[in-house]
Amino acid sequence: MSTAASRSYGILAEFETPADVMHAAEKVRDAGYKKWDVHTPFPVHGMDQAMGLKNSVVGYFTFAGGITGLTLGMSMIWFMNKFDYAIVVGGKPLFSPLYAFPVSYEMTILLGAFGTLFGMFALNRLPRLHHPLLKNLRFRGATHDKFYIVIECGDSNYSSAETRALLEKAGSKHIEIVEE
Amino acid sequence: MDATAERPVVQVAAPPIELEREPLVLKQRSLAWISDTVAGIAEGKTPTWWWAAFIPSFLVMTMCFVMIAYLISTGVGVWGLNHPVGWAWDITNFVFWIGIGHAGTLISAVLFLLRQKWRTSINRSAEAMTLFAVVCAGIFPLIHVGRIWLAWWLFPLPNANGIWPQFRSPLLWDVFAVSTYGTVSLLFWYVGLIPDLATMRDRAKTVLRKFCYGFFALGWTGSNRHWRNYEKAYLLLAGLSTPLVLSVHSIVSFDFAVSQVPGWHTTIFPPYFVAGAIFSGFGMVLTLLIPLRTLCKLEDVITVRHVELMGKVILATGSMVGYAYGMEFFIAWYGGNPYELYAFKNRAFGPYWWAYWTMITCNVISPQLFWFKKIRTNIAIVFILSIFVNIGMWFERFVIIVTSLHRDYLPSNWGYFKPTIVDILTFVGSFGLFLTLFLLFMRFLPLIAISEVKGVTPLADPHHPLGGSKGGHH
Known part of the structure; x- marks a missing residue:
């Protein structure tokens, strides 16, 4: 047996x-x-x-992805447009979180979505x-x-x-x- | 144990018959019928009508690529663009296609969050439509730059002089918005597909099909421990896609609204563009699904009720768009800027009056017919009206772009844009690309979300007699 x-x-x-x-x-x-x-x-x-x-914990992966995306977006724009090669365009500030917001917002969603997907895969041991x-x-x-x-x-x-x-x-x- | 046994039995009266909702799947079809019918479309012998649709679409798509090759090898002069109209059909087509995509995300994400269960019959095909519309949309900004080999300047990479792209321009925001939108839509669509790919895998007869479906199903077994994380991930993706879809068309509208051109520089643009996008997308969903439900014999899954509900969304968003047109005019007059007022008078009564009134007829007047239930439930009329929506929304973008540009501050700068044959054939060709992708999708992947449709039938409810409930406490 x-x-x-x-x-x-x-x-x-x-x-x-x-x-x-x-x-x-x-x-x-x-x-x-x-x-x-x-x-x-x-x-x-x-x-x-x-x-x-119990409740699923996928949300933590989403949150981590989203925070990473926001930070990455803001710091990328600051690095490129203010730190590494500053060019004045139309008298606008070299860096402002306001003009950097749309792109950072999209990056938040993008990395949040990747966090959700890969977090779900990891929790489910897939593929x-x-x-x-x-x-x-x-x-x-x-x-x-x-x-x-x-x-x-x-x-x-x-x-x-x-x-x-x-x-x-x-x-x-x-x-x-x-x-x- | 005793405490629960002593609990008083709560009698819930059944709702009166006139308040009972029509079932989402007609004729009390079984769970097996749902997988057999939907998966059957992507199995078996290719129907004749499919070839009759695919071959012309493929040829038209080829024409699109020939036109693009001609454009790239010769230069943007082959289009009718010239001073003062530097943006015309290229950006019109871009906004048209990206707008169409929005209905897919609205159906899959926003209606999911609002617990609109009827979305399950149409979300898969609407999401596929989104993806293919984004593909078509992406082509136009890429080729309109002229020197397409420098299009990588749009990406966050330093050019030969070490200069980075400048993020103060809404055109760059647009690059990020559209590429994020395409990527997240693809992820959301794929997550929804995983259980259905497992169904296809388990039904597959040939080694190749078993391998391909099996590979992309990732070893899905329908495990409840997996469903738990899966459903949470799906909810979160819906929650992420909702602000995404609203932001994408807002950012597209910034391409215009952030500029100084009279007719573009208005704060109403973001909500107005989003409403228009949803309006146009539902138009395209109906144009695609009304023939498909008959050709694929899906009348019991995509029911008249589904068509009627989409008609209501079109009525609501069409009326919002109509309000925005009126409000634009009001603000142009009330704002007291003579250039702004002239731009709007010129739209309605200037040389492009025909485009403006085509737009008003198709977007504001004809959707008002959807107030009547007789019209919303008449499939043939809904199909015709959905085509009017598509036409009207293309003209909306043409009117916004071309009429604002063709007469600026100095009358000596005025001009009149006429498309060339290359303009026209490239646009027509983009429909070939869209339909080719869509036909391939419906031939190889389940057109309807099988597991989701099963989940909204009474057979899936463990508290319903059809789901095996014997009544009593639970």
Whole structure:
């Protein structure tokens, strides 16, 4: 049994509706599992609470990107137009945060957007082109019209019989082991 | 446990039938139907109508590139530009195309923040339209500089004498605004595409399709731990795109408003340009989607209600534009500057009167028909009116640019701009480029945001009977 478990990635349970998978997720959460996930074709409203997940922290990456963009924009314009090669144009000041604002504003948004995107990728550990679930043919329903709960064999609570029983009791009609 | 069981059951009465909203996807289509229908457009045999649209578009695009090559190899003299009209169709086309892009961002970002769920059927194609419109827009300022090999002077790089670009000019602000806009629109569009690319990957039959969709889907598995960060990132990108889209056309309007030319030097320009941009963009979204919903058999996803709602946006923004036209005239008179007043009188009654009244007819008068529900829900009439919007908004930019320049302070400087055949063919050619890109997009990528449309159906709601809810507490 232990050799089989070491070759298996986890146990996959299929559900037909978002309500079914959400109730099942609540049971899995209450059973104290840690290494598990719900896979759905679209974000299911309320699933974060059902799984016991906290708010996402992507916003910190956005903020860091935005502050960097604003600072970079202002200092770039000051460096280019006042410090490195000053040329008076139309009697206007060599540097003013007012005329530097439109460009710095755009840079704030640009770097904020990059921070958001790459922050999201980093938090999700994406791209990950090779994944045991992606080899499973049944799992293709996760981007179509089926709902799945996957509990990894590496979870400390995992036991092939009890975990299967929990998922069956939660209402799954199809359960299978996903190979590594 | 006991406390929750004792909680009184709150009975919420169902809304009366006349207040119930029409569903966003008609005929209670299943989740599988949504992916099969939308992904099916980008799979299977290429329909004949696609080739019938693609081949002419491709040829027209080629003509655009030939004209650009002729312009670059010969010089800007091949256009009708000359003193006193130094900006004409080039900048008109630039503002026209960049304005069209704004509806895509408005639909994807602003309507998302306002929780307008109907956006899900149209946001993907509108965002694609934004990107391709920005591509078309970007060409014109680039080629109008004449010596295109020096266009890198626009970027923050020192030239041969060690001189940097000067950031006091709104033209340089524009470079940053438009390039940021193009980049952020691309990121937002791509983030929205990731779950749908995973759907395409899982449906792909050939090795090449599996590889390409799989590569760009980044290994998406629909994991809820991923959706959590994904949804937050999407919300933040929407929050960033909203001030971005408002700033881009404001900065485009600074190209004019910061100058001293009578007819350009007005403070109303930024909001007026933004309203006009949204107006023109919705016009173009309707022009594209009304034929597409029939050709791709998407009537149950892009419903008459969607068309009607877009008609209302056109009515609102068209009326704002009409107000701005009136207010410009009022301020020209009230401000007491004779040059300013002359510029406006000359617009309406001078040699370019025909352009001004075309603009008024298409932008102010014809959208008023959208007050009537019969007209908003008549697909053929909406299509015709959407083309009027496109025509009117091109003329708006032509009127602003050319009528203000052609007569300045000294009557001995006055002139009259006439386009050359190269002007005309380059502009027509830009439509070829736009349509070629759009047709390629709809042939290879899901035209509608599959996962988002699924998410707004009752089947996706765990508290709805169709979503599997058995009633009772939750």
